[in-house]
Amino acid sequence: MRRRGWIALAASALVLAGAACGRASENAPAPAQAAKGPPPLPAPETLSSRPQAGPGERLYLEKCAMCHGPGGMGTGLLARRTEQPLLEKRTDLTVDYVVQAARMGIGNMPAIPRGELSDADMDLIARHLARAGEAGQ
Structure with missing residues:
Protein backbone atom coordinates (compact mmCIF):
# COMPACT_ATOMS: atom_id res chain seq x y z
CA MET A 1 0.00 0.00 0.00
CA ARG A 2 2.79 2.39 0.83
CA ARG A 3 4.37 1.80 -2.55
CA ARG A 4 1.18 2.77 -4.34
CA GLY A 5 1.09 5.99 -2.30
CA TRP A 6 4.59 6.95 -3.41
CA ILE A 7 3.82 6.10 -7.01
CA ALA A 8 0.66 8.20 -6.93
CA LEU A 9 2.55 11.08 -5.32
CA ALA A 10 5.32 10.89 -7.95
CA ALA A 11 2.74 10.75 -10.75
CA SER A 12 0.98 13.82 -9.35
CA ALA A 13 4.29 15.68 -9.18
CA LEU A 14 5.03 14.84 -12.81
CA VAL A 15 1.59 16.01 -13.90
CA LEU A 16 2.01 19.30 -12.04
CA ALA A 17 5.51 19.80 -13.43
CA GLY A 18 4.27 19.12 -16.95
CA ALA A 19 1.42 21.59 -16.52
CA ALA A 20 3.80 24.23 -15.20
CA CYS A 21 6.13 23.69 -18.16
CA GLY A 22 3.23 23.95 -20.54
CA ARG A 23 2.17 27.27 -19.05
CA ALA A 24 5.72 28.58 -19.13
CA SER A 25 6.04 27.74 -22.80
CA GLU A 26 2.70 29.45 -23.52
CA ASN A 27 4.09 32.68 -22.04
CA ALA A 28 7.47 32.39 -23.79
CA PRO A 29 8.01 34.67 -26.77
CA ALA A 30 7.73 33.16 -30.21
CA PRO A 31 11.05 32.31 -31.87
CA ALA A 32 10.73 35.32 -34.18
CA GLN A 33 10.30 37.56 -31.13
CA ALA A 34 13.16 36.03 -29.17
CA ALA A 35 16.44 37.91 -28.94
CA LYS A 36 18.85 37.13 -31.74
CA GLY A 37 21.84 37.06 -29.40
CA PRO A 38 25.16 38.80 -29.81
CA PRO A 39 26.57 39.48 -33.26
CA PRO A 40 29.27 37.12 -34.51
CA LEU A 41 32.88 37.97 -33.72
CA PRO A 42 34.89 39.58 -36.50
CA ALA A 43 37.42 37.47 -38.35
CA PRO A 44 40.83 37.55 -36.64
CA GLU A 45 43.73 39.39 -38.24
CA THR A 46 46.48 36.93 -39.21
CA LEU A 47 49.53 36.74 -41.40
CA SER A 48 47.45 35.02 -44.08
CA SER A 49 44.89 37.84 -44.03
CA ARG A 50 47.68 40.39 -44.69
CA PRO A 51 50.21 38.77 -47.01
CA GLN A 52 51.85 42.12 -47.88
CA ALA A 53 52.61 43.00 -44.23
CA GLY A 54 55.98 44.58 -43.46
Missing part, protein backbone atom coordinates in the same frame (compact mmCIF):
# COMPACT_ATOMS: atom_id res chain seq x y z
CA PRO A 55 58.28 43.31 -40.69
CA GLY A 56 56.73 45.30 -37.83
CA GLU A 57 53.21 44.50 -38.94
CA ARG A 58 54.08 40.80 -39.25
CA LEU A 59 55.41 40.78 -35.68
CA TYR A 60 52.32 42.65 -34.47
CA LEU A 61 50.06 40.06 -36.13
CA GLU A 62 52.08 37.21 -34.67
CA LYS A 63 52.55 38.53 -31.12
CA CYS A 64 49.83 41.11 -30.41
CA ALA A 65 46.79 40.82 -32.70
CA MET A 66 45.27 37.85 -30.88
CA CYS A 67 44.43 40.25 -28.03
CA HIS A 68 44.56 43.68 -29.68
CA GLY A 69 43.00 42.85 -33.05
CA PRO A 70 39.27 42.72 -33.85
CA GLY A 71 37.42 40.55 -31.33
CA GLY A 72 40.49 40.21 -29.11
CA MET A 73 40.20 40.16 -25.33
CA GLY A 74 42.32 43.31 -25.02
CA THR A 75 40.00 45.38 -27.19
CA GLY A 76 37.09 45.00 -24.78
CA LEU A 77 39.20 45.96 -21.81
CA LEU A 78 40.89 48.82 -23.66
CA ALA A 79 37.52 50.17 -24.82
CA ARG A 80 36.79 51.09 -21.19
CA ARG A 81 39.71 53.52 -21.22
CA THR A 82 39.93 54.87 -24.75
CA GLU A 83 37.56 55.66 -27.59
CA GLN A 84 39.56 53.55 -30.08
CA PRO A 85 40.40 50.13 -28.64
CA LEU A 86 42.11 48.73 -31.77
CA LEU A 87 45.79 49.60 -31.40
CA GLU A 88 46.39 49.86 -35.13
CA LYS A 89 43.69 52.53 -35.47
CA ARG A 90 44.83 54.71 -32.57
CA THR A 91 46.42 58.02 -33.49
CA ASP A 92 47.93 58.82 -30.09
CA LEU A 93 50.60 56.09 -29.92
CA THR A 94 54.29 56.89 -29.96
CA VAL A 95 57.16 54.43 -30.26
CA ASP A 96 58.33 55.16 -26.70
CA TYR A 97 54.83 54.73 -25.27
CA VAL A 98 54.28 51.37 -26.98
CA VAL A 99 57.65 50.04 -25.81
CA GLN A 100 57.11 51.25 -22.23
CA ALA A 101 53.53 49.90 -22.06
CA ALA A 102 54.56 46.52 -23.45
CA ARG A 103 57.64 46.13 -21.23
CA MET A 104 55.90 47.25 -18.03
CA GLY A 105 52.38 45.95 -18.73
CA ILE A 106 49.16 47.92 -18.22
CA GLY A 107 46.12 46.76 -16.26
CA ASN A 108 45.36 43.18 -17.27
CA MET A 109 48.05 43.15 -19.96
CA PRO A 110 51.14 41.38 -18.65
CA ALA A 111 54.62 42.77 -19.12
CA ILE A 112 56.42 41.42 -22.20
CA PRO A 113 59.96 40.44 -21.12
CA ARG A 114 63.00 40.61 -23.38
CA GLY A 115 63.22 36.82 -23.33
CA GLU A 116 59.84 36.69 -25.06
CA LEU A 117 60.38 39.56 -27.50
CA SER A 118 63.74 41.17 -28.28
CA ASP A 119 64.28 44.93 -28.14
CA ALA A 120 64.72 45.00 -31.92
CA ASP A 121 61.42 43.18 -32.50
CA MET A 122 59.66 45.36 -29.92
CA ASP A 123 60.95 48.44 -31.74
CA LEU A 124 59.59 47.15 -35.07
CA ILE A 125 56.15 46.58 -33.54
CA ALA A 126 56.18 50.00 -31.85
CA ARG A 127 57.16 51.75 -35.08
CA HIS A 128 54.41 49.90 -36.94
CA LEU A 129 51.78 50.99 -34.41
CA ALA A 130 52.99 54.61 -34.36
CA ARG A 131 52.93 54.73 -38.19
CA ALA A 132 49.58 52.93 -38.39
CA GLY A 133 48.03 55.68 -36.26
CA GLU A 134 49.64 58.40 -38.37
CA ALA A 135 48.33 56.78 -41.58
CA GLY A 136 44.78 56.80 -40.17
CA GLN A 137 44.79 60.60 -39.65
